Amino acid sequence: xxxxxFDAGRIEPATRSAGLVATAATVxxxxxxxxxxxxxxxxxxxxxxxxxxxxxxxxxxxxxxxxPVPYVAFLVPGYVVTSVLFTGSNVSSGVxxxxxxxxxxxxxxxxxxxxxxMAGRVLAETGLLALGLAVTTxxxxxxxxxxxxxxxxxxxxxxxxxxxxxxxxxxxxxIGLVAGNAQAAQGMSLLVFPLSFVSSAFVPVDTMPGWMQxxxxxxxxTVMTNAVRSLALGDPALAGLSxxxxxxxxxxxxxxxxxxxxxxxxxxxxxxxx
Amino acid sequence: MxxxxxxxxxxxxxxxxxxxxxxxxxGLDLVAEPGQVVAVLGPNGAGKTTFVRSxxxxxxxxxxxxxxxxxxxxxxxxxxxxxxxxxxxxxxxEEAMTGRENLHMVARLxxxxxxxxxxxxxxxxxxxxxxxxxxxxxxxxxxxxxxxLDLGASLxxxxxxxxxxxxxxxxxxxxxxxxxxxxxxxxxxxxxVLLTTQYLDEADQLAHRVVIVDKGRVIADGxxxxxxxxxxxxxxxxxxxxxxxxxxxxxxxxxxGVEGPRVHAGTSRVTVPxxxxxxxIAAAVRAVDALGVDVDDxxxxxxxxxxxxxxxxxxxxxxxxxxxxxxxxSSSAGAAGQSTDADHxxxxxxxxxxxxxxxxxx
Numbered sequence: 001x002x003x004x005x006f007d008a009g010r011i012e013p014a015t016r017s018a019g020l021v022a023t024a025a026t027v028x029x030x031x032x033x034x035x036x037x038x039x040x041x042x043x044x045x046x047x048x049x050x051x052x053x054x055x056x057x058x059x060x061x062x063x064x065x066x067x068p069v070p071y072v073a074f075l076v077p078g079y080v081v082t083s084v085l086f087t088g089s090n091v092s093s094g095v096x097x098x099x100x101x102x103x104x105x106x107x108x109x110x111x112x113x114x115x116x117x118m119a120g121r122v123l124a125e126t127g128l129l130a131l132g133l134a135v136t137t138x139x140x141x142x143x144x145x146x147x148x149x150x151x152x153x154x155x156x157x158x159x160x161x162x163x164x165x166x167x168x169x170x171x172x173x174x175i176g177l178v179a180g181n182a183q184a185a186q187g188m189s190l191l192v193f194p195l196s197f198v199s200s201a202f203v204p205v206d207t208m209p210g211w212m213q214x215x216x217x218x219x220x221x222t223v224m225t226n227a228v229r230s231l232a233l234g235d236p237a238l239a240g241l242s243x244x245x246x247x248x249x250x251x252x253x254x255x256x257x258x259x260x261x262x263x264x265x266x267x268x269x270x271x272x273x274x
Numbered sequence: 275m276x277x278x279x280x281x282x283x284x285x286x287x288x289x290x291x292x293x294x295x296x297x298x299x300x301g302l303d304l305v306a307e308p309g310q311v312v313a314v315l316g317p318n319g320a321g322k323t324t325f326v327r328s329x330x331x332x333x334x335x336x337x338x339x340x341x342x343x344x345x346x347x348x349x350x351x352x353x354x355x356x357x358x359x360x361x362x363x364x365x366x367x368e369e370a371m372t373g374r375e376n377l378h379m380v381a382r383l384x385x386x387x388x389x390x391x392x393x394x395x396x397x398x399x400x401x402x403x404x405x406x407x408x409x410x411x412x413x414x415x416x417x418x419x420x421x422x423l424d425l426g427a428s429l430x431x432x433x434x435x436x437x438x439x440x441x442x443x444x445x446x447x448x449x450x451x452x453x454x455x456x457x458x459x460x461x462x463x464x465x466x467v468l469l470t471t472q473y474l475d476e477a478d479q480l481a482h483r484v485v486i487v488d489k490g491r492v493i494a495d496g497x498x499x500x501x502x503x504x505x506x507x508x509x510x511x512x513x514x515x516x517x518x519x520x521x522x523x524x525x526x527x528x529x530x531g532v533e534g535p536r537v538h539a540g541t542s543r544v545t546v547p548x549x550x551x552x553x554x555i556a557a558a559v560r561a562v563d564a565l566g567v568d569v570d571d572x573x574x575x576x577x578x579x580x581x582x583x584x585x586x587x588x589x590x591x592x593x594x595x596x597x598x599x600x601x602x603x604s605s606s607a608g609a610a611g612q613s614t615d616a617d618h619x620x621x622x623x624x625x626x627x628x629x630x631x632x633x634x635x636x
Contacts, residue, residue: 011394013432014385017356026382034370037411102366106427109330110383111355 009140023112024120031124045087045132050139053079056202057143063204069238073148077157077229078201081221084129084165085134085196088172089189091125095176096185104271114272122173126166133161149234153245157231160252164224167256170263177270201225202242220255227252281344283308283435283466288338290490291324298324299335300490306468306483307576308434311461313481315468317583319488323363326439329468330360343434359428360437366421366427369413373404373423376412377430381534384431391430398426402456409455413476418449420454429460436460438469442476454479474498474578486586494586502577507532507547507585509575510558515568523569526561547581600635 018026027132035041056079061071094261098104107117137145137158147154172189179185198212199205199221227248230236236245284306291299298321306312310432314322325520327333328340331351340347342354367376374395381391384521399408402422412420421441428436441457442450457480461467477484478498486501488493494501512527514520524535531546538545555574562569577585 011397011429011432012390014381014390016385018383018385023383026379030368030371030379033375034368037370071437098413102362102364103368105327105330105332105362106360106380107383108332109355109358109360110431111352111385112383 009259016117018112020116023116024123026105026210027120028124028127031121032128035128041090042132044134045090046139049083049086049132049136053136053139053143060202065207067238067240069218069233070146072140073146073233074204074229074239075202076143076145077139077232078199078225079140080136080158080161081164081225082132082196082199082201082240084161084168085192085221087129087132088165088168089175089186089192091169091172092176092179092189093182093183095121095173096179097182099177107122108271110241115268118173118268118271122166125169125226126162129160129165133158139227147232148238149231153231153234156249157228160224160228160231160249163256164220164252167259167263170260170267174263174267174270176180177267195219195221199225200229202245206240209212220252220259221249223255224252280308281341282306282312283343284312284468285326285341285344286328286338287340289325289328289335289340289550290337291321291328291333291335297490299328299338301338302487302491304485304492306466308466309464310483311467311469311481313477313478313484313485314468314487315472315474316470316487317472320487322487323439324486324490325573326362326437326468326470329354329403329435329437330358331355332360357434359431359433359435359438360439361421361424361428361441362439363443365417365418365424367412367423370411372411373399373415373419373426374411375406376423377426380427381430382429383513386430394430394432398429399630401429402426403452406570416449418452421445421449425453425456429465434466436465438468442473448459450476455627458472473592474582476574486583488583490586501582507549507577507581509545509577509581510548511545511571511573511575512541512557512558512562512569513571514542514544515570519565519569520544521566522565523562526565527558530557530561542570547577556583 020094053076054153057072061075064074066074095104108114147157149157175188176185179188196202197206198216199219200216201221205213205216205222226236226239226241227245229239230241230248233239236243236248241248252263282305284304285625286302286304289299290297296319300321303327304312304314304325314325316322324333325455328335329342331347331354334348343357345353345357347354360603366375368485371379377395377398378391381394382388386394396405396408399405403497404419404422404426407419412423415423425438425441428438445453454476457467461480467480467519469476469480483499484494484496484498484501485492493510497521510527510530512523514523517539520537520539520542524537525544527535527544527546530548532549533547535544535546537543546558548558555572558574562572580632591632
């Protein structure tokens with residue numbers, strides 16, 4: 001039988017509100033703990049990631065003509081970029097689950113900035129994404145990928161993926177908030193498939209039908225892949241690209257900024273809306 | 275009249291809220307002075323949750339005014355959030371963290387320093403009897419423990435007003451009692467509480483004041499005792515050994531009741547509202563005895579929410595025709611003025627009746 005005593009001390013009310021940084025750090029701490037203490041998530045996503053990389057590398061790879069560079073050198077940059085999308089779709093489910101289970105209501109009933117609550121979540125998820133991308137890249141190395149550019153270029157490529165991940169995280173949070181439950185969020189995350197495959201991530205765009213090419217060439221995943229690939233190969237021409245590396249990097253950063261500018265306010269608005 | 279020194283902890287006037295086709299709140303008025311435990315009682319869809327969510331600043335009313343501790347909840351939601359603690363229908367705690375970590379997190383978000391958050395978390399864990407489980411992951415907790423932790427999470431900020439939305443729904447009786455006990459202690463320590471419930475006995479156990487809500491409006495308001503005496507009579511309930519005896523039992527009980535008896539064929543029971551409290555039970559026992567029929571149980575009990583509700587509104591809680599096993603059997607007793615409508619929602623009735631507090635011989 002549980003005994004309940006009320007003499008253990010008095011609870012004092014707080015004299016001030018939690019600051020923005022403390023708020024963000026507190027909710028970020030929760031996301032990180034959840035990730036660390038649910039190792040099956042990490043294991044499953046790593047295995048899935050490795051499996052698809054192996055399939056592309058060894059099953060489809062032989063049939064894809066990538067010009068002067070071997071397919072593995074072409075594939076891994078695109079593969080790392082698209083894993084941003086697949087990781088992000090899990091974030092949508094997590095956000096929707098919080099909404100469904102009343103956790104979001106608890107947070108929203110607290111005297112803290114709702115923007116800070118969201119920012120904490122997005123930053124934590126971006127940090128965890130970086131970890132996942134590092135694992136994916138490592139698997140890329142195992143199957144024979146070697147960056148041809150300088151170490152600085154390689155790091156820049158990795159950093160670019162994280163920036164892009166941060167931007168898209170707002171979109172995935174918004175999807176989770178709009179979906180309202182984990183299943184619906186998973187369903188809405190299916191948009192990840194056309195985004196990843198109708199792009200330059202896995203195959204050169206010029207083999208696609210004429211009507212599809214303009215879409216594939218200009219959508220953000222392609223731009224991001226081209227930037228990362230240019231940096232990884234050390235020369236955009238090797239990836240069959242016109243334009244300098246700087247061109248692709250700037251363009252991909254512009255896309256990142258645009259994505260944040262669109263989705264961050266929408267997500268915050270949706271989160272604040274009662 | 276309002277005191278200038280201490281405004282009502284809750285002041286809702288003409289509150290309305292519509293979600294699409296559903297009018298969740300339809301001019302709800304409720305004023306609660308500090309130092310009270312108010313239970314908002316009503317069936318599913320009555321607007322209870324919407325009201326709590328408005329108080330918690332999670333829902334913005336379409337119209338009307340809503341003040342919490344004198345602060346306008348629509349204009350200054352951030353100030354209201356400093357005053358309230360919310361525990362919803364779900365245990366909104368993180369499974370992958372320990373009980374202590376959960377409370378620490380919420381305390382930090384309330385604005386406490388790390389040290390103070392740790393102290394508060396320890397205090398609340400002790401208050402809720404979770405000290406032994408404090409450093410275990412919540413995913414190992416039972417449902418009752420999660421709810422208590424959830425209650426704790428709404429306490430670490432030392433709120434003036436605690437909002438509990440159906441705090442015990444889905445809990446087993448023992449966990450329910452433990453949670454009730456915890457809530458009573460809080461009340462004794464001076465926290466104002468507004469809770470919603472579907473159970474009359476829960477309101478009875480915890481609240482000084484019961485507000486019955488239906489279709490987004492307050493339909494009755496008073497102490498639990500007042501409401502019962504105003505709106506519901508005590509009920510004699512007899513459980514037949516053989517259901518074939520039900521019509522005869524109903525006939526015999528018609529004489530002691532002030533209204534016609536109701537037959538609940540599905541559960542082999544006859545109920546009849548009575549006046550005169552405990553003295554009528556003897557008359558009922560004699561009547562059944564004279565009939566020479568075997569009964570499994572006979573008792574006097576307080577009216578259930580169904581019965582109070584029926585008396586207040588003239589209609590049952592859920593006027594939905596279900597394929598209940600009572601249908602068609604309910605009018606077989608032939609007693610005058612016999613009611614049949616309560617039997618259309620036999621499922622609810624049975625659930626609530628089992629929870630009702632027996633006050634006579636059982």
